[in-house]
Amino acid sequence: MNKASRKGEAIVLLSGGLDSATSAAWALAEGYSVTAISFDYGQRHRIELQAAKAVANDLGISDHVTLAIDLAAFGGSALVDQSIAVPKNRSEDVISNGIPVTYVPARNTVFLSLALALAETRNASSIILGVNSIDYSGYPDCRPEFLNAFESLANLATKSGVQGTHLTVLAPLVSLTKPEIIRLGLSLHVDYGLTTSCYDPKEGGQPCGECDSCLIRAAGFAAVNIPDPRVTAFMASKETNCGSDC
Amino acid sequence: MNKASRKGEAIVLLSGGLDSATSAAWALAEGYSVTAISFDYGQRHRIELQAAKAVANDLGISDHVTLAIDLAAFGGSALVDQSIAVPKNRSEDVISNGIPVTYVPARNTVFLSLALALAETRNASSIILGVNSIDYSGYPDCRPEFLNAFESLANLATKSGVQGTHLTVLAPLVSLTKPEIIRLGLSLHVDYGLTTSCYDPKEGGQPCGECDSCLIRAAGFAAVNIPDPRVTAFMASKETNCGSDC
Numbered sequence: 001m002n003k004a005s006r007k008g009e010a011i012v013l014l015s016g017g018l019d020s021a022t023s024a025a026w027a028l029a030e031g032y033s034v035t036a037i038s039f040d041y042g043q044r045h046r047i048e049l050q051a052a053k054a055v056a057n058d059l060g061i062s063d064h065v066t067l068a069i070d071l072a073a074f075g076g077s078a079l080v081d082q083s084i085a086v087p088k089n090r091s092e093d094v095i096s097n098g099i100p101v102t103y104v105p106a107r108n109t110v111f112l113s114l115a116l117a118l119a120e121t122r123n124a125s126s127i128i129l130g131v132n133s134i135d136y137s138g139y140p141d142c143r144p145e146f147l148n149a150f151e152s153l154a155n156l157a158t159k160s161g162v163q164g165t166h167l168t169v170l171a172p173l174v175s176l177t178k179p180e181i182i183r184l185g186l187s188l189h190v191d192y193g194l195t196t197s198c199y200d201p202k203e204g205g206q207p208c209g210e211c212d213s214c215l216i217r218a219a220g221f222a223a224v225n226i227p228d229p230r231v232t233a234f235m236a237s238k239e240t241n242c243g244s245d246c
Numbered sequence: 247m248n249k250a251s252r253k254g255e256a257i258v259l260l261s262g263g264l265d266s267a268t269s270a271a272w273a274l275a276e277g278y279s280v281t282a283i284s285f286d287y288g289q290r291h292r293i294e295l296q297a298a299k300a301v302a303n304d305l306g307i308s309d310h311v312t313l314a315i316d317l318a319a320f321g322g323s324a325l326v327d328q329s330i331a332v333p334k335n336r337s338e339d340v341i342s343n344g345i346p347v348t349y350v351p352a353r354n355t356v357f358l359s360l361a362l363a364l365a366e367t368r369n370a371s372s373i374i375l376g377v378n379s380i381d382y383s384g385y386p387d388c389r390p391e392f393l394n395a396f397e398s399l400a401n402l403a404t405k406s407g408v409q410g411t412h413l414t415v416l417a418p419l420v421s422l423t424k425p426e427i428i429r430l431g432l433s434l435h436v437d438y439g440l441t442t443s444c445y446d447p448k449e450g451g452q453p454c455g456e457c458d459s460c461l462i463r464a465a466g467f468a469a470v471n472i473p474d475p476r477v478t479a480f481m482a483s484k485e486t487n488c489g490s491d492c
Contacts, residue, residue: 069315069360074367105366106359109403112314113352113359120351121320141403149399156392157355 006031009124010170011115012102013065014038016051018217019130019173022185024059026172027128029188035063035122037115041104042072044082047196047205052193067114071104086200088210100138102199102212108141112169119167120158127154128170134147134177147171178220186224193229206234250367252277255370256416257361260284260310262297262439264463265419267441270305272418275434280367281309281368283361285352288318288326293442293451300440307433314359323350327390332446334456346384348445348458358396358415365413366404373400374416380423393417424466437474452480 010032010073012024027034038052049066056064072081084101108131115127131142140146151169158167173181185192197217198207207214207230256278258270273280284298295312302310323330330347354377361373377388386392397415404413418428431438443463444453453460453476469476 025440065319067316067319070313071363073311073313074364104363106363107405109399110356110359113356117317117320117350117352117356133403143402146402149402151393151397153392153395156389156395157352157387173303 007033008126009033009035009119009122010126010128011119011122011124012036012061013111013115013127013129014052014056014061015130016048016053016055016195017130017213018178018185018192018195018220019181020052021055021059021130021134021190021192021195022181022188023128023130023172024055024061025185025188025190027170028059028061032126032128034061035065035118035124036061037118038064039111039114040065040068041068041107041110042070044086045196045199045201047201050205051194051196055191058191058194065118068072069110069114071107071110074105085209086211088200088208100212106141107147108139109150112154116154116158116167124167125165126168126170128172130173131171132173132176132178132181133177142174144171144174147174177223178216178222182220182224186226191229194232196230207231247270253279254372255279255281255365255368256372256374257365257368257370258282258307259357259361259373259375260298260302260307261376262294262299262301262441263376263443263459264431264438264441264466265378265427266290266298267301267305267376267436267438268427268434269374269376269418270301270307271431271436273306273416274307278372278374279303280307281311281370282307284310284312285357285360286312286314287350287356288316291330291442291445291447293447296451297442301437303387304437310362315356315360317350317353317356320351321361323348332454332457333447334454342452346458352387354385354392355396358400362400362404362413364399370413371411372416373415374455376419377417378419378422378424378427380421388420390417390420393420423469424462425469428470429467432472439479442476453477 007030012027012034014020014024014036024034024036036056038049040049042133051152063128089103112127119127133142133144147169154167197213199211199213200208202208217228251352253276256273258273258280260266260270260282270280270282282302284295286295300319306340333347358373379388379390393415409441442451443458443459446454448454463474
């Protein structure tokens, strides 16, 4: 279904998580010709880069760029700084001064800027990302007003702006609840078993089941009343490995 | 003169060129406590990273971060793509559809975003850069309206915005001519012999003398009626090396 291109070229931010996989499938279904971009930014959940590759492959996206950028050199977030623990089971240290400690400084600004650079070299007229302002209400760079400001900036910052064409930033999931996102993805045949959302996965990529991202994902699948295929796969693998001793 | 901090913490973008060295000296003279950031982005004029280090050292800036980011993976500019020639002597291919071919897609957006991430982790309230809208009138991301839009975005994108503090983007050279910039830098004791502006330096870092950046710099020094110490140093070195045979 890729490269139908009724809507032109789009750069899709693909993290390998549930939301970005859904927005990539949405972009393809809408008729965009998709180039996916992933970021190797020093995240402790690096397993998501393998997930992004698997998702791109499953969706038939052959143009997939992974860019390395060492945000860990800056520190300041539990997601890149090994000295800051990922909060579990909604403990009080989830929030620090109104912002989750898993917030990575300026992450979406950096990712959108790099997507913009790629958009400009590929003559893409859209950037599509899976941010969501409901689940991530504490993250300043997941809010609609941030996305609108970035779109304005993008059209001042680039050749497109000077040459009179227009670049659009689309966040199709921004106002959806997690169950709504999962239902949308299932209708688009997204294989959620390939996606990973955990901030602090165990050896082999098994979700911890206790971080904020795992809890939000579990609640989403519970609400649509189907098992999370990612969790099911790890449970099945565990049963296979220990046989009758489990 | 560093760490006086009458004005608080600032992140200064330091490329190793004439303009950024001047803006760094300006920031220190104004009383900012300066952290410098440079980018190893696949530029063909990598010699500027050594220049940035020398300038930081000369100005007494001990906190200097160099971040690697592979913009060359995207291509699309003569500055990172070896297959595109750097135009010389104001030849017609300087300009492509109103934009110089040396323009790197979304470069200042990417650099400012990374400076923003660093600002957030260092609690800096200012980002200072040496962009100039007169010399680089063809670059969309050197215009004052771009800088204003980035400041608006920055205050929506970060903890600062949510927590009610304000981040300021300062471009002290934005409306100055090159001679004015050089006079400002000389009054602040900037050693321009340490800086490099050439887009396409020869072996050993010698300026080509023919690219747009060399021509603008040469005209600037000519206007203030002093020799460019960078060029003088290479000429002296050449005379020393070839002795009486020159």
